[in-house]
Amino acid sequence: xxxxxxxxxxxxxxxxxxxxxxxxxxxxxxxxxxxxxxxxxxxxxxxxxxxxxxxxxxxxxxxxxxxxxxxxxxxxxxxxxxxxxxxxxxxxxxxxxxxxxxxxxxxxxxx
Amino acid sequence: xxxxxxxxxxxxxxxxxxxxxxxxxxxxxxxxxxxxxxxxxxxxxxxxxxxxxxxxxxxxxxxxxxxxxxxxxxxxxxxxxxxxxxxxxxxxxxxxxxxxxxxxxxxxxx
Numbered sequence: 001x002x003x004x005x006x007x008x009x010x011x012x013x014x015x016x017x018x019x020x021x022x023x024x025x026x027x028x029x030x031x032x033x034x035x036x037x038x039x040x041x042x043x044x045x046x047x048x049x050x051x052x053x054x055x056x057x058x059x060x061x062x063x064x065x066x067x068x069x070x071x072x073x074x075x076x077x078x079x080x081x082x083x084x085x086x087x088x089x090x091x092x093x094x095x096x097x098x099x100x101x102x103x104x105x106x107x108x109x110x111x
Numbered sequence: 112x113x114x115x116x117x118x119x120x121x122x123x124x125x126x127x128x129x130x131x132x133x134x135x136x137x138x139x140x141x142x143x144x145x146x147x148x149x150x151x152x153x154x155x156x157x158x159x160x161x162x163x164x165x166x167x168x169x170x171x172x173x174x175x176x177x178x179x180x181x182x183x184x185x186x187x188x189x190x191x192x193x194x195x196x197x198x199x200x201x202x203x204x205x206x207x208x209x210x211x212x213x214x215x216x217x218x219x220x221x
Binding site (some may be wrong): 006013031034035040041042043044045048056058059088091092094098099100101102104105 | 147210
């Protein structure tokens with residue numbers, strides 16, 4: 001079973017604050033994804049990457065940056081957090097058979 | 112409109128009964144995945160489908176790309192089947208990325 005680890009699991013920050021969400025996968029998967037989950041919207045794709053140094057824009061990228069520093073590590077950056085970014089964030093990696101494996105989620109509250 | 116539409120949005124069943132969940136696609140879906148988000152919030156992959164059917168224990172899923180829909184059947188529902196079921200589709204316009212439906216919340220009652 002693929003392992004995807006997210007940190008922090010819970011975070012509270014103030015409006016305008018700087019937040020970094022981290023994701024690590026230990027299965028050498030090429031593709032990694034950041035989603036946000038909100039009531040009434042399901043999961044929406046923010047950014048994704050197919051390898052170290054690569055970044056692709058998802059469906060709801062505004063207000064987010066991302067960086068894939070290594071094959072294992074994918075970071076989501078909120079440089080000026082806003083209350084609209086209060087959400088549950090999921091990272092996922094994708095294996096060679098195209099199956100998606102999710103982390104446990106990071107709950108962010110922006111006050 | 113929604114590119115991936117799930118129905119019903121919510122469902123309550125007695126333990127031991129059967130159910131069918133559905134996804135309709137307004138995109139040219141090429142593959143479909145089904146996930147269960149359990150009450151703890153974890154997302155678990157249930158099926159990856161190209162056109163055709165797969166079965167795993169009490170779960171069976173089908174994907175018809177020509178008619179643009181997928182179904183998930185749960186037989187003999189158990190309490191641990193409770194949670195929110197999501198389908199997600201890959202399509203020719205957005206290769207290597209999935210578009211998710213909004214989910215079906217399933218409650219199994221004893």
